[in-house]
Structure formats: structure tokens, C-alpha cells
Amino acid sequence: MxxxxxxxxxxxxxxxxxxxxxxxxxxxxxxxxxxxxxxxxxxxxxxADNSSEQSVCLILAPSPNLTQFVDALPIIPIINVSTGEKIVMKAFTIHQKLHRDLPPTRLYGFGTSESNAQYPGPALQATRNVRSRIRWENHIADEQHFLALDKTILAALPRRGGVPIVTHLHGMELEPKYDGHPEAWFTKYGETGPRYVTQDYEYLNTVLPSMLWYHDHSIGITRLNLAAGLAGPYVVRGSKHEEPTSLPKGDQEIFLFIQDKQLFANGSINFPSVGDDVTMHPVWCPGYYGDTMVVNGKVWPYHEVFPFKYRLRILNGASERFLDLQINHGNKTLPFHKIGTDGGYLRSSVRLNHLVLSPGERIDCVVDFTGLKAGDRVLLNNTGNVAYPGGPPLDAGDKMRAVLEFRIVANSTADRSRIPKNLSDYSPPVVPAANRTRFRHFILTETINNAGNGTELLLANRSFQDPVTEISHLGATEIWQFISLTPSVAHPIHLHLVKFHVLDVQPMDTGSYLNSTCSLIYDYGQPGSCFLGPSRPPDPQEIGWKDIASAWPGNVTRILVTFRSQDGSAFRFDPTGEPGFLWHCHLLSHEDNSMMRPMNVVY
Ligand SMILES: [Cu+2]
Structure with a gap:
């Protein structure tokens, strides 16, 4: 005591x-x-270095001890959304079995009807430059969310009950009214948020061929709606001139939607309901790390593969957990051949022995099982630290070290797929002269109470409600610098509307910066500089078109963004309208409180 x-x-x-x-x-x-x-x-x-008090948020009852690799990996069904017909995507309360030994879990899922609504939602497949029309409907009849709300953070709180939803298509270029603005939410009972315009959305699919994803974005409850299941993949396919045709396809192309969850023995989701600082936020927690890996809606599934090449399109749909993925066969590591990013193909593939994937980030890669024998088992493993990168490593026996098991089965035919030498005409960005570039810089901070617990997270000391400060001219090129002052966690920063590139990352002395005893205006090596070393170029994991990039703790991370369509042309729609766009941290507990800012573009 x-x-x-x-x-x-x-x-x-x-x-x-x-x-x-x-x-x-x-x-x-x-x-x-x-x-x-x-x-x-x-x-x-x-x-918290200054406190011995433990975070209540992170002490959730452990999930039941579920046997790994007893359920087959569900293959996410594909819906073509470029047929010219309007597709209606409906959100329902669903009950879905996540593991052989668990009763069905109560979730929210998307489908075109109540009977096919599922978690994750179906993969929506669009054709590049062909318009898709999707009406998003809310059929969730719950009086209130089945996960605990925190009414002390700015959140969608309908007066007449119901569960607010609004869907953001992450990675798409579009008009703001179709972007799924956090305050454009709507309930089953007809109530709408203050920035609601429509729920009949149009996507022109002008981005390069790539995997995007759709997910809920409702203000202050995004973490709850994603934990509940309101998300799914969205893939933009190019013509045969725009995409290599020899890559693994059909059954050899697999979408992997990965989330960590904590579960009760009755199957229901265990999500924090008591915050670390109840005087300020009775429920909100700065992070959610589940102890059970769920892929395509099954706990630690297995998947049978031929000794062929497979294209894995991996999406980290977790709230806070970074994944550091490896493919292991016994003691051997099979490489990933990275062929693309969030924003499309690289020029040629890059061989990587491991892949770091932040929440919200996608990777397009090929894994080659050629030469393995029927009966061989290959594991997709994870070594990502809890609180990445500065948190403690996973214990040797931690079940979160595994994601998915591949089981090799025989096939007497030949694998006709191959990774072409030239995947696309992608080239790295050319950095314009400084006098033709606008520089913006942002400090990334967490407000800490006396007990050492986080109470909110901010971008440039501003919250979501503060007036818009990021107002960019159409066609302008800007360099955004993220000065991350939080000690251990990287913040995956996502910009709506545009794709960008990571320019470089440079270590800095955050303590001296906070004490104002150094400055970032001096280069590394100059007297008074805060920089601790030279900048490094983006590593092989960070190269390519991005719509999300990690701002590394204790570093300045710079990105280069141009406010025009990804193919270099002007946007084929008006991006200047209401309710505007956003940029934010994609750790959902951060985004919900209050690491999200409005962003507008103007002529
Ligand atoms: Cu963050």
C-alpha cells in the first residue's frame, strides 16, 4: 500500500x-x-520511467489456450465492383466462428446481404480507371456498441442510439465527400454526423494497380469498429499493359488480412473497458495488443499450398501491433520477394528475409515453395516487439510468434508463374529544388500524466478539432517532416487523397530538443545541431509508393508528397470540396484520441 x-x-x-x-x-x-x-x-x-504503477489497459485476461493451425485459412471472396452496376455493401451484426474450439464470436461484418456479411469483408475488385459506385449501408441494430465507448474523447455519439459507421477507402484518390470523413458517420436509425454528405460513394480507381483496403473511420470509435470487424481488402487491377501477367494468380494469389485479438472463452472479444487514467478517460487506452493472431477471420489458420510460387498480398489490420514477418521452414528462412507496396509495383523485385508491416500498411510479395516436399510445413512467423520498435521482444514461447502455417501438398503439374525482371516503369521520386518545395514539420507527442500513463497523442500540439493548418495547393510538392518525440513506438502516418515517398530518416536527440538546447535547423555535425547522425535513405522495406509510413521514435522522418494524381496528371475530380481530407497516425487508439488532423487542398 x-x-x-x-x-x-x-x-x-x-x-x-x-x-x-x-x-x-x-x-x-x-x-x-x-x-x-x-x-x-x-x-x-x-x-513510464517515473512510476511503478502498471498500465491497467495492458492487463487483459488471457485468451483461452487455443490450438494453433487447426482451422483452414478462409479465402476471402471477391466481388467485382467495376461492372457498371452499383454495389450495396451492408454492415450487419454477425456471429462467426473464429476457431474450432470457440463458440461463435459476435462481430460486425460487411456483405451484400445479411447472409453473406462476414469478417473480414469481401475483397472488392476494381478495374483501373473504371468507375465503381458503392452504397454503404448500416444495418447494425444494436442500441449501442458492444465494445465499451469512451465519452470523454471526441466520438460519434448518436442521440437516438445505434452504432455509427462510415467507410474510408484507404489509399484511393477521390472527392472528399466519398472519403469517409470521421464526422460523416451514419446509423441504422437515420442519424448522421455533422459532416455527413452522402453514403452513395464513387471511386474512379485512378490509382496505380495495388491493394487498398476499406475500413471504418468513425470519429473516436474507429478502434472499436475495426476490432468489431468492419474492414476488408480492395484491389485495383490494371490492364495487361499495366500489370505483369506472369505473376502467380488464381489460387496462387492470396489476400491475408491479419489482426491480433484478445478473446474470452465464450468467443466474445476482450477489449479494454477501463482506462489507465479514469479521472480523464474512464475507458480509452493508448494501445490494444491481443494475444491471439487472426488471419482472414480464423485464429492461427493453416493453408495448403503446392510447391509453387505464391503471391501474398498482406494487410496489417491490427490496432497497434506491428508485424515483423519471416517465413521459416525448420531452421531455414525463405525469402520474401517484395514486388509492391501500398501504392503499386516496384520496378523490380527486392529480396527480403523479413518484412516489417505497420498497422494499416500493405505489402505485395511472392514466396517460392518450389523444392519443398509434400508434408513439409512452413510457418509465417512474427518477431515484432510489442510496442514497436522500442518495446520488449516476444518471449521465446509466445504464441504471437506464429501467424499462419503453410502445408505443402503434392502437385504433378508445373508452376507456370514467374517474377518478371521488370515489374513496372516505377522510378524513385526526383526531389525538386528547395525553393520549389514547401516544408512542413510536425512534432509527434504523447501527453503523459503524473502516473506515467498516456492521456492523449498530438500532431504539432494540435488536436482534430483545431482549425485546419495543412492546406496544400493542387500540384504543389511538399516535404513533411515528422519529429517523433515518443520514446518507443513508431507512429504510422497515413495521408488521405495522395501517395508519397519516404525521403529519409535521421536520428535526433529528443531530450535536448525538448530542453531547447539544440536545434534542427543545423545540419548534423554543426554546433548546436540536434541530429545524432547523418540521414539514411529509405530502407528496402520503405521504398516505393506509400500512403502510410512509420515516423520512427527519436528520429526525423521525411516524406515527399505531390498533390496530384499518382500517375502525375491532375486529379480527374474536384478534391477541394467539403468535408475535406485528413492525415493521422494509424495506431487506432492514437487516431481516436487525438492524433488526427484535417487536411485541405485548394486551387
Ligand atoms: Cu501514433
């Missing part, structure tokens, strides 16, 4: 109550093993 004596009786009462709730939840979850000190708790205890 010595530590607790520093706090008011109410705070002591709360901590005891929270501990009791955690204990009761653990008992009712059917857990039979003693909860051990997990990497999550270690992350919590290392988070």
Missing part, C-alpha cells in the same frame, strides 16, 4: 476495483492457468 498512499482514496478504490474486475473477468473466461507476466505487462512497466 506504500505506493498507493500517494493517491486519493478514490484512486485507491479504483485500482482495487479494476484489479477485482480483471480477476473476475479472468475467472469467467475459463482460464485454468495462472496469468503470467506477459510482454504486454512488461511493455506497460517500461512505459
Amino acid at each position: 506504500g505506493q498507493l498512499a500517494r493517491y486519493s482514496p478514490w484512486r485507491v478504490l479504483f485500482i482495487l476495483l479494476a484489479a477485482l474486475i480483471v480477476f473476475l473477468v479472468f475467472l469467467t473466461s475459463g482460464g485454468s492457468t495462472k496469468p503470467k507476466r506477459t510482454a504486454l505487462e512488461l511493455a506497460a512497466s517500461t512505459k
Whole structure:
């Protein structure tokens, strides 16, 4: 009690109550093993140097001990959205079995009807430069969200009940009224957010061939709606002149939608319902790290493959968990051949032994199982630290080290696919002269309370409600510099409307910067400079067109963005209208409170 004596009786009462709730939840979850000190708790205890108090947020009751690789990987069904017909995508409450030994889990899912609504939603397949029309409908009848809301953060709170949703097509160039603005939400009961314009969206699919994804973006509850399942892949296909035709296709092209979840024994989702600082935010937590890996809606599935090449289009749909992926066959590592990014193909493939994928990020890669024998098992593994990159590593026996098992089955035919030498005419960006470039810089910070717990996250000390400061001219080229002052977590920064490139990353002395005893206007090596070393170019994982890039802690990360269509032409629509666009951190708990800013473009 010595530590607790520093706090008011109410705070002591709360901590005891929270501990009791955690204990009761653990008992009712059917857990039979003693909860051990997990990497999550270690992350919590290392988070605050000035406090021995643990984060309540990160101590969730462990999920039931589910056997890995007993369910087949679901293949996400594809819906063609470039037929000329309007597609209606409907959100419903669904109950879906995530694992052989779990009762069905209550989720929200998308489909064209209640009977085919699923988590994740179907893969929407568009043809480049052919318009898609999608009407997004909300059929979720719940009086309120089944996951706990925090009413102290700016959030969609309908007065007449219901669950607000609004769908953002992440990576698409489009008119703002079709962008899924966080305040353009709507409920089943006809109530709409203050920036609602329409729910009949049009996508011109002018971006280069690539995998995008659609997901909910409702203000203050995005983390809840994504944990509940409102997301799915969206792929833009090019003509045969725009895409290599020899790559693995058909059954040899697989969408992998990865999320971590924490589950109760009754199948339901275990999501934080008590915040670290209840006086400020009774429910909101700065992060959610589940202890169970879910791929395409199944817990640790397996997938049978031939000894052929496979194209994996991987999407990290997690709230906060970065993935550091490897493919292992016994002691051997199979390389990933990276062929594309969030924003399309590279010029030629890059061989990588591991892949880091932030929440919101996608990778297009080929893995070659040639030479493996029937019966061989190959694992898609994860070594990403909890709180990436500065958090503690996963324990040797942590089940989160595995994602998916590939099982080799025999096939007497030949694999006709190949990775062509030349994938596209992609070339790295040319940096214009400084006098033709606008520079913007942003500090990325987390507000910490006396107990060392985060209470909000900010971009340039501004929140979502502050007036628009990022107003860019159409056609302008800008360099955005992210000065990340948070100690351990990278913030994956996503810009709506545009694609960009990572220019470079440069280490800096955040302590001296915060004390104003150095400056970033001096180059590395000059007296008074905050820089601790020269800048490094984007590494092989960061090259290529991006719509999301990690701002690394203790570094200045620079991106180059031009406010025109990805193919270099002017936008074929008016991007200047209401309700405008956004840029934000894609860690969903950060985005929800309040690491998101409006962004407008003007003529
Ligand atoms: Cu963040």
C-alpha cells in the first residue's frame, strides 16, 4: 500500500476495483492457468520511467489456450465492383466462428446481404480507371456498441442510439465527400454526423494497380469498429499493359488480412473497458495488443499450398501491433520477394528475409515453395516487439510468434508463374529544388500524466478539432517532416487523397530538443545541431509508393508528397470540396484520441 498512499482514496478504490474486475473477468473466461507476466505487462512497466504503477489497459485476461493451425485459412471472396452496376455493401451484426474450439464470436461484418456479411469483408475488385459506385449501408441494430465507448474523447455519439459507421477507402484518390470523413458517420436509425454528405460513394480507381483496403473511420470509435470487424481488402487491377501477367494468380494469389485479438472463452472479444487514467478517460487506452493472431477471420489458420510460387498480398489490420514477418521452414528462412507496396509495383523485385508491416500498411510479395516436399510445413512467423520498435521482444514461447502455417501438398503439374525482371516503369521520386518545395514539420507527442500513463497523442500540439493548418495547393510538392518525440513506438502516418515517398530518416536527440538546447535547423555535425547522425535513405522495406509510413521514435522522418494524381496528371475530380481530407497516425487508439488532423487542398 506504500505506493498507493500517494493517491486519493478514490484512486485507491479504483485500482482495487479494476484489479477485482480483471480477476473476475479472468475467472469467467475459463482460464485454468495462472496469468503470467506477459510482454504486454512488461511493455506497460517500461512505459513510464517515473512510476511503478502498471498500465491497467495492458492487463487483459488471457485468451483461452487455443490450438494453433487447426482451422483452414478462409479465402476471402471477391466481388467485382467495376461492372457498371452499383454495389450495396451492408454492415450487419454477425456471429462467426473464429476457431474450432470457440463458440461463435459476435462481430460486425460487411456483405451484400445479411447472409453473406462476414469478417473480414469481401475483397472488392476494381478495374483501373473504371468507375465503381458503392452504397454503404448500416444495418447494425444494436442500441449501442458492444465494445465499451469512451465519452470523454471526441466520438460519434448518436442521440437516438445505434452504432455509427462510415467507410474510408484507404489509399484511393477521390472527392472528399466519398472519403469517409470521421464526422460523416451514419446509423441504422437515420442519424448522421455533422459532416455527413452522402453514403452513395464513387471511386474512379485512378490509382496505380495495388491493394487498398476499406475500413471504418468513425470519429473516436474507429478502434472499436475495426476490432468489431468492419474492414476488408480492395484491389485495383490494371490492364495487361499495366500489370505483369506472369505473376502467380488464381489460387496462387492470396489476400491475408491479419489482426491480433484478445478473446474470452465464450468467443466474445476482450477489449479494454477501463482506462489507465479514469479521472480523464474512464475507458480509452493508448494501445490494444491481443494475444491471439487472426488471419482472414480464423485464429492461427493453416493453408495448403503446392510447391509453387505464391503471391501474398498482406494487410496489417491490427490496432497497434506491428508485424515483423519471416517465413521459416525448420531452421531455414525463405525469402520474401517484395514486388509492391501500398501504392503499386516496384520496378523490380527486392529480396527480403523479413518484412516489417505497420498497422494499416500493405505489402505485395511472392514466396517460392518450389523444392519443398509434400508434408513439409512452413510457418509465417512474427518477431515484432510489442510496442514497436522500442518495446520488449516476444518471449521465446509466445504464441504471437506464429501467424499462419503453410502445408505443402503434392502437385504433378508445373508452376507456370514467374517474377518478371521488370515489374513496372516505377522510378524513385526526383526531389525538386528547395525553393520549389514547401516544408512542413510536425512534432509527434504523447501527453503523459503524473502516473506515467498516456492521456492523449498530438500532431504539432494540435488536436482534430483545431482549425485546419495543412492546406496544400493542387500540384504543389511538399516535404513533411515528422519529429517523433515518443520514446518507443513508431507512429504510422497515413495521408488521405495522395501517395508519397519516404525521403529519409535521421536520428535526433529528443531530450535536448525538448530542453531547447539544440536545434534542427543545423545540419548534423554543426554546433548546436540536434541530429545524432547523418540521414539514411529509405530502407528496402520503405521504398516505393506509400500512403502510410512509420515516423520512427527519436528520429526525423521525411516524406515527399505531390498533390496530384499518382500517375502525375491532375486529379480527374474536384478534391477541394467539403468535408475535406485528413492525415493521422494509424495506431487506432492514437487516431481516436487525438492524433488526427484535417487536411485541405485548394486551387
Ligand atoms: Cu501514433
